[in-house]
Amino acid sequence: MTTAITSAPEGDGALSTTRPGTPMIGPYSINQMDDFYTAIPTGEVKPSGIMNLAQRLYIAERCPAGAKVVDICCGRGLQLPTLYRYAPGLQQYVGLDLAAGNIAEARARIAHLDAHYGLQRFPIEFVECDVSDPWPTAAVxxxxxxxxxxxxxxxxxxxxxxxxxxxxxxxxxxGGVLYLSTPETPGLAPRPLQYRVHVYEWNSAELEPILAECGLVVQEKVGLLPPSPDETSAALAEEFGEGARTWYQRLRETVSPALLDTVAAAAVPRAATEMLYVCRRPA
Structure with a gap:
């Protein structure tokens, strides 16, 4: 099999103010999350990296054989390793991204994966496009x-x-499924950002009606990152009883927060500061 890349027209790159009070060139931020695949072997283990690995695993383990997958804003292809390992029977993978440099990194990752597994496990195509514009018909x-x-x-x-x-x-x-993750940021819009590299942050109260208007049903919400330890402890106790508070406090003494944070957030998604939405288009 071979990978393919096609192009769609880019935006006009005009000066835009897309964060409250922060001017930037163009309407988007193309900052990418750290590559946890390369960070962990060098000893750098961060909650954001474990969170990212956890959501990639969650998705890959739920991709059925024969599925056709689109990776929206695919970046450097961080979803691909878990798909190679846990969903090798895909019909096709299509990655969409605005930046040619990101796609180049993803293609390099594929070369590494192909060398490791001895073959390309499913057909792969990349499309350089703005995902807010109509998607190229040939790619869809x-x-x-x-x-x-x-x-x-x-x-x-x-x-x-x-x-x-x-x-x-x-x-x-x-019947298709959208796996969507984004920070859960409190307050009214435009709300203060949790992360400066972002443009606009959402919360469930604002996002879920939008998903419904798009014809999607939220079937599951999975917490990815927790609030402060005290808030997490309180949320666990309220949800599961005082035994859960004791369990969490003991784990905080013995397990690195980088590993514990995502597990704790998954148990109490209503308190999470980052959320994975599992949305289905009705059959």
């Missing part, structure tokens, strides 16, 4: 069974983010 084809949209929605201005969700929902086959 007859639609997708799985859409992956992780840690990227917050890098788009609000209206463009909504447009990208509309395109994602339209590209899903009936």
């Amino acid at each position: 084809g007859d639609g997708f069974d799985v859409a992956v949209y992780t840690s990227a929605l917050e890098h788009l201005p609000r209206e463009l983010a909504i447009a990208s969700l509309q395109h994602a929902a339209a590209a899903l086959r009936p």
